[in-house]
Amino acid sequence: MEVIKSFVTIAPPEIVTIKKAAPEYIRLIIFSSRRRKKQLYNPDLMLSVMILILYDSCTGNTQAMAEAIAQGAREAGAKVFLKVLDDATFDDLIKADAIIWGCPTYFGMMTAKMKKFVDHSNDIWGELDTKIGAAFTSSGGISGGNETALFSLIQAMLIHGMLVTSLPGRYGVVAIGKPDTKTLENCAKLGRRVASLLRT
């Protein structure tokens, strides 16, 4: 507030008018952010929305992440479909209100199996427009390309016209090897966040 007050004293009159209204806007922003957080942790606000969590996993690390994301989304009241890539159909994507997909980092990218699925999803291009999306990956080590892998997953969502979200300060959730407690917490947070965005 102090910053705004001191700005008001030096600003020309027309700017002063706008700046005087600023505290109201600030109150509004704070209020909606608090309300959003309240909604985020209120499982009583049941949802009729469906979140598809789709994963590829060879040795179980990405699968553990997917399960934690599903748990978080369910806690927030969402209906969740947890699907391994081999069993997923494009109809699953179309039916979902939000899609959270993930796979291991292979050579700094999504796995070939995931890429094949993504390439074929061109058949339903347009159907995923404006759905909410988020991504996760498991990798062998730091600086081994997990962020580029995440981004390859996000890019595909963007090409579909999806509205990509994440946790603040991250492209998505990343695990190094077997996800530890902190990573699993972040996975659950991502699930809760996506569920909260679907509330009207």
Ligand SMILES: Cc1cc2nc3c(=O)[nH]c(=O)nc-3n(C[C@H](O)[C@H](O)[C@H](O)COP(=O)(O)O)c2cc1C
């Ligand atoms: C073919 C192959 C390529 C990989 N490439 C990378 C890589 O580029 N960077 C990395 O950090 N880890 C890499 N890894 C390690 C996996 O990302 C890591 O073991 C991951 O946790 C496996 O996930 P999953 O248990 O869900 O299969 C690679 C593993 C395989 C089998």
